[in-house]
Amino acid sequence: MFRTVKELVELAETEGIQLSEVMIRQEMDVKNKSREEIYEEMEKNLQVMEKAIEDALEGVQSVTGLTGGDAVLIQKYMKEKNPLSGNLMLDAVSKAMGTNEVNAAMGTICATPTAGSAGCVPGALFAVKEQLNPTREQMIRFLFTAGAFGFVVANNAFISGAAGGCQAEVGSAGAMAAAAIVEMAGGTPQQSSDAFAMTLKNMLGLVCDPVAGLVEVPCVKRNAAGSSLAIVSADMALAGVTSRIPCDEVIGAMYRIGKQMPSSLRETGEGGLADTPTGRLLKEKIFGMSV
Amino acid sequence: MKYNSVFDIIGPVMIGPSSSHTAGAARIGKAARNLFGQEPTWAKIHLYESFAKTYKGHGTDFALVGGLLGYEADDKRISKSLETAKERNITVEFIEDSAAVNHPNTARLIIGNASGSLELVGISIGGGKVEITELNGFDLRLSGNHPAILIMHNDRFGAIASVTRILAKYEINIGHMEVNRKDVGKEALMVIEVDQNVEDAVLKELESADHIVRIAKIDS
Numbered sequence: 332m333f334r335t336v337k338e339l340v341e342l343a344e345t346e347g348i349q350l351s352e353v354m355i356r357q358e359m360d361v362k363n364k365s366r367e368e369i370y371e372e373m374e375k376n377l378q379v380m381e382k383a384i385e386d387a388l389e390g391v392q393s394v395t396g397l398t399g400g401d402a403v404l405i406q407k408y409m410k411e412k413n414p415l416s417g418n419l420m421l422d423a424v425s426k427a428m429g430t431n432e433v434n435a436a437m438g439t440i441c442a443t444p445t446a447g448s449a450g451c452v453p454g455a456l457f458a459v460k461e462q463l464n465p466t467r468e469q470m471i472r473f474l475f476t477a478g479a480f481g482f483v484v485a486n487n488a489f490i491s492g493a494a495g496g497c498q499a500e501v502g503s504a505g506a507m508a509a510a511a512i513v514e515m516a517g518g519t520p521q522q523s524s525d526a527f528a529m530t531l532k533n534m535l536g537l538v539c540d541p542v543a544g545l546v547e548v549p550c551v552k553r554n555a556a557g558s559s560l561a562i563v564s565a566d567m568a569l570a571g572v573t574s575r576i577p578c579d580e581v582i583g584a585m586y587r588i589g590k591q592m593p594s595s596l597r598e599t600g601e602g603g604l605a606d607t608p609t610g611r612l613l614k615e616k617i618f619g620m621s622v
Numbered sequence: 623m624k625y626n627s628v629f630d631i632i633g634p635v636m637i638g639p640s641s642s643h644t645a646g647a648a649r650i651g652k653a654a655r656n657l658f659g660q661e662p663t664w665a666k667i668h669l670y671e672s673f674a675k676t677y678k679g680h681g682t683d684f685a686l687v688g689g690l691l692g693y694e695a696d697d698k699r700i701s702k703s704l705e706t707a708k709e710r711n712i713t714v715e716f717i718e719d720s721a722a723v724n725h726p727n728t729a730r731l732i733i734g735n736a737s738g739s740l741e742l743v744g745i746s747i748g749g750g751k752v753e754i755t756e757l758n759g760f761d762l763r764l765s766g767n768h769p770a771i772l773i774m775h776n777d778r779f780g781a782i783a784s785v786t787r788i789l790a791k792y793e794i795n796i797g798h799m800e801v802n803r804k805d806v807g808k809e810a811l812m813v814i815e816v817d818q819n820v821e822d823a824v825l826k827e828l829e830s831a832d833h834i835v836r837i838a839k840i841d842s
Contacts, residue, residue: 332623332626332831334623334705346793353627357628358627358628358629361626372629372724373629373632376632376633376635379635388723401682410817412630433638434638434639435638435639436638437637437638437639437681437701438637438638439635439636439638439698440635440638441633441635442633442634442635442636442641442645442749442750443631443632443633443638444631444632444641444748444749445638445640445641445642445748445750446636446638446639446641446644446645446750447639447640447641447695449641450639453638455804469705474632475628475632476627477631478629478631478632479628479633480629481631481632481711482630482631483747485625485630485631485749486623486625487625488623489747490631490749490750491641491642491725491746491747491748491749492642492750493642493643493671493672493725493727493748494725494726494747494748498746507631509707520801525674528726542678542680543677543679543680544675544676544677544678544679545639545680546638546640546643546679546680547638547639561726594671594726595670597672597726598672598726599671599672599675599676599726600675600676600679601675615739618678618679
């Protein structure tokens with residue numbers, strides 16, 4: 332069983348297999364299940380992601396009215412104008428935000444690795460899909476690769492905002508997406524590791540400061556950041572850019588930073604954006620009480 | 623290792639908005655109901671730190687109650703569980719507790735009905751994964767990676783042997799086992815982690831073993 336990204340990459344290199352294959356074999360071993368059973372379970376998750384994006388692009392609204400409809404706005408802009416950051420990038424942003432709009436509206440989503448960060452991985456996947464034209468199996472593999480990296484983070488650091496801030500959630504999710512894009516685009520296991528490291532490095536220190544304690548503001552838009560950074564980092568890694576700080580050390584840094592974060596910035600809704608005049612006002616409006 | 627499956631990371635499929643505050647909370651509620659073995663008529667739920675500060679926004683309240691009603695994390699009825707509990711005459715009280723705890727997402731559930739009560743502490747460690755850390759005053763150290771059987775029994779000689787004999791008969795292997803008691807001859811708890819899920823028939827037989835009070839199982 333691999334415990335670090337280094338071990339994960341080494342396993343893939345020695346066996347001459349993809350990172351997704353390392354994860355699949357480990358899962359078969361741990362759960363004592365066949366490849367077909369595991370594929371089937373992941374296929375179900377993939378379908379939930381696909382459906383959430385479909386729902387989002389038809390337009391959803393949360394109970395509070397704080398979020399919803401932005402995914403649709405971006406798709407419309409893509410059709411009518413010539414986006415500066417390009418269609419693929421904006422498509423990822425729209426689908427990542429859309430997934431989280433569905434989450435905020437209490438729809439059905441697949442946590443990747445959490446609900447608050449559930450948009451990054453599917454957002455990136457369903458955007459790069461348009462360019463890379465993967466098979467269904469490759470799309471399932473994308474999720475295993477993302478899962479392999481998330482598995483290391485969860486066991487060596489944390490993946491919840493309450494424990495380690497948003498860097499642990501959207502930071503991990505964006506980085507997982509970056510690693511998976513690299514594999515789908517034909518990069519090496521080491522390039523996946525570099526893409527992961529470069530994404531997470533740029534998310535270090537990100538606090539979890541939800542307005543009114545709701546998974547809406549700023550969570551939905553942070554998923555946009557996670558998925559777009561994933562694409563940028565994947566491109567950097569595929570171009571041959573490497574991370575000077577090894578991937579596992581970046582995860583270690585994320586862990587120590589999270590440990591140093593005060594609880595007001597770890598999903599208590601007490602600090603950061605939640606503690607701005609507007610943030611406080613919104614909370615009062617929604618719950619009829621002052622902070 | 624806290625997480626041992628890729629589906630802890632990619633998954634669970636759930637109703638939003640938060641994996642730790644909604645899906646995890648539902649699983650803690652469900653564990654309490656399973657261990658209690660019946661539907662409670664009342665519940666006092668203490669919430670700590672992040673759970674205490676944001677439970678309304680995250681739906682932690684209706685998720686915990688949904689679990690107590692027996693719902694899974696992806697059950698669409700969860701969002702209406704507070705109303706459902708009211709209809710079924712279940713009184714639910716939430717207490718924002720400021721006591722110090724080891725994990726920011728901690729809940730203490732005290733549930734009961736006319737025939738008894740149960741107290742359980744659960745933590746939601748992220749991505750929907752939970753750990754049960756305390757049951758009726760006993761500290762638990764369950765990894766959650768294997769199915770477990772919890773056996774409340776009277777502290778008497780032969781109680782443990784009567785249980786392990788039945789497990790051996792059904793060829794169920796024990797991976798980890800702990801025994802704890804409140805005092806000599808008093809209430810005691812066996813926690814047994816096994817390698818495979820335990821059939822109901824086995825549980826029935828365990829229930830009728832010597833000195834056993836109550837049994838519950840937790841599937842992995």
